[in-house]
Amino acid sequence: MNGIDRNELVDLKDVTIKTNLPVEERIKDYIEQIKNPYCYLCNGVVVKISFTGKKRLDDCLSSYIQFAGGNTLADLLTVGKEAS
16 A cells, blocks of 8 residues: 555554443543554554445444453454354
8 A cells, every 4th residue: 555654553453442441541542552543454464444434433443442342353353254
């Protein structure tokens, strides 16, 4: 992907959702860990997100973070793939 420095991206496997925090603080902590929720790594693969649907990114992230239960988002994505 043009203009993206992989060395500056955070891998989801290194992000942990801290379920002991209130939801607003979880979201803030997630953003601080991932640095850019629109562009990151997932198991070494660059992921660049854009939304054209009716839900906003922060609504989607809130849903994931509330659901995470101490797992990383990468763990949740893996579980979702196994269930398909």
